[in-house]
Amino acid sequence: MIHKKLKPFPEGFFWGASTSAYQVEGANLEDGKGPSCQDVKELPAGTADLKTCADHYHHYKEDVALMAEMGFKSYRFSIAWTRLLPEGTGKVNPKGIEFYNNLINEIKKYGMEPIVTMFHFDMPAALDQRGSWGNRDSVDWFLNFAKVMFENFGDRVKYWLTINEQNMLTLVGPVIGTLYIPEGCKNVIKEVYQQNHHMLLAQAKAMVLCHEMLPDAKIGPAPNISLVYPASCKPEDITAAQNFNAMRNWLYLDMAVYGVYNNLVWAYLEEHDACPDIQEGDMDIMKQAHPDFIGFNYYNTKTVQYSDGTEAKEALGDQQSMSSFPGFSKGAANPNLPRTEFNWEIDPVGFRNTIREMYSRYRLPMLVTENGLGAYDTLTEDGKIHDTYRIKYYQDHIIQIQEAISDGCEMLGYNPWSAIDLVSTHEGIRKRYGFIYVDTTDEKVGSLKRYRKDSFFWYKKVIASNGADLSNL
Numbered sequence: 001m002i003h004k005k006l007k008p009f010p011e012g013f014f015w016g017a018s019t020s021a022y023q024v025e026g027a028n029l030e031d032g033k034g035p036s037c038q039d040v041k042e043l044p045a046g047t048a049d050l051k052t053c054a055d056h057y058h059h060y061k062e063d064v065a066l067m068a069e070m071g072f073k074s075y076r077f078s079i080a081w082t083r084l085l086p087e088g089t090g091k092v093n094p095k096g097i098e099f100y101n102n103l104i105n106e107i108k109k110y111g112m113e114p115i116v117t118m119f120h121f122d123m124p125a126a127l128d129q130r131g132s133w134g135n136r137d138s139v140d141w142f143l144n145f146a147k148v149m150f151e152n153f154g155d156r157v158k159y160w161l162t163i164n165e166q167n168m169l170t171l172v173g174p175v176i177g178t179l180y181i182p183e184g185c186k187n188v189i190k191e192v193y194q195q196n197h198h199m200l201l202a203q204a205k206a207m208v209l210c211h212e213m214l215p216d217a218k219i220g221p222a223p224n225i226s227l228v229y230p231a232s233c234k235p236e237d238i239t240a241a242q243n244f245n246a247m248r249n250w251l252y253l254d255m256a257v258y259g260v261y262n263n264l265v266w267a268y269l270e271e272h273d274a275c276p277d278i279q280e281g282d283m284d285i286m287k288q289a290h291p292d293f294i295g296f297n298y299y300n301t302k303t304v305q306y307s308d309g310t311e312a313k314e315a316l317g318d319q320q321s322m323s324s325f326p327g328f329s330k331g332a333a334n335p336n337l338p339r340t341e342f343n344w345e346i347d348p349v350g351f352r353n354t355i356r357e358m359y360s361r362y363r364l365p366m367l368v369t370e371n372g373l374g375a376y377d378t379l380t381e382d383g384k385i386h387d388t389y390r391i392k393y394y395q396d397h398i399i400q401i402q403e404a405i406s407d408g409c410e411m412l413g414y415n416p417w418s419a420i421d422l423v424s425t426h427e428g429i430r431k432r433y434g435f436i437y438v439d440t441t442d443e444k445v446g447s448l449k450r451y452r453k454d455s456f457f458w459y460k461k462v463i464a465s466n467g468a469d470l471s472n473l
């Protein structure tokens with residue numbers, strides 16, 4: 001649809017950016033924080049460990065001031081479960097409460113909206129030892145953690161996100177260091193979808209609890225949603241795209257919004273003798289929970305073709321590259337799309353397509369909780385970072401949000417990844433995403449000095465014009 005005139009971004013649109021605790025904070029075992037699964041995982045070769053990251057834990061005031069200088073209306077960050085509850089359950093760590101109180105107060109001081117992710121890839125290591133999400137008690141563990149957060153921060157935090165990218169935890173857990181599989185497990189798919197069921201239940205209960213304890217607050221899920229394209233107009237490729245759309249995207253939102261299991265995924269699980277055990281009452285809980293909005297991360301679309309089930313299973317891939325499930329869908333490259341230096345396809349129009357599809361399925365306002373370009377940035381001798389490629393990426397994507405708004409989709413905000421350089425899930429800190437450059441490398445911790453990238457000044461201009469001015473600097 002070509003609009004003669006695009007609708008403006010709504011007043012009060014949340015322009016901001018995102019981070020997650022384990023990737024940005026550092027101080028990973030300081031001030032009483034317990035280890036999470038990220039702190040005990042085997043690091044991918046040549047990548048920075050998580051002891052320092054951007055050292056946001058010690059630099060949060062400076063970082064929030066820089067965000068305020070850009071004019072942020074919101075800052076999306078996550079709360080590390082193990083900073084509040086070092087063992088995952090039991091005693092609360094007062095230093096952890098203090099840190100997030102300080103951070104939230106600092107954000108509010110500048111009139112920004114804190115948007116809190118309750119769980120971002122960092123299961124307490126102590127709970128992994130007790131079976132992780134595979135243990136049904138995990139639902140109560142998470143609910144207790146949620147209660148601690150609502151009690152301590154609910155007076156100031158009005159926007160909550162439950163679980164970051166639960167779909168990626170389920171589909172590529174080993175790549176991002178999150179999947180716990182018990183020794184001797186005979187049916188890994190069943191184990192994984194049992195864990196997924198417990199997460200869905202935990203999310204549903206947390207949404208209900210949030211509405212009970214904090215009637216003014218809003219809560220929603222935060223999956224990674226990428227519309228899946230068929231590689232051709234062959235009917236079999238369309239079926240494959242429907243399959244993978246269901247498995248990658250709709251399973252998570254059908255449950256969060258409607259409280260039902262997606263039938264295509266359920267059929268796949270039946271085929272693999274992998275349906276989760278559902279206890280009496282579980283589905284009632286799923287139905288009772290109602291998100292106020294959909295938070296979602298978007299990086300690019302995915303393309304698949306028919307799979308006759310005879311091909312060998314491919315290596316797992318990562319968040320944006322995995323898609324092959326013999327007999328269900330087979331990944332294909334999209335020849336129409338360029339790629340980033342880290343080989344992720346770039347599809348701004350797919351952003352609009354994804355938003356439109358989500359809105360027609362769920363009819364809820366949407367908040368972009370991640371989107372962005374991972375690239376090698378260069379710090380020049382005079383302390384500049386000329387990231388014109390990132391500016392271009394953002395220009396191309398932001399205009400598509402405006403197209404989607406003009407299509408009638410309700411958009412609450414844009415919080416790209418990431419506010420500041422941080423450690424990526426499996427490709428180190430050399431894969432930079434921030435508006436703010438941090439002087440440190442995978443090889444050694446640097447001065448940690450902050451530098452404003454060109455995209456910093458550009459985004460400031462965008463925010464000041466409420467998205468009307470996307471022109472180059």
Ligand code: BGP
Pocket residue numbers: 020023164165168224297319370374417423424425426427431
């Ligand atoms: C999402 C995660 C983030 C983040 C981002 C970029 O999947 O929610 O934690 O890191 O992707 O991915 P990567 O770090 O792999 O480049």
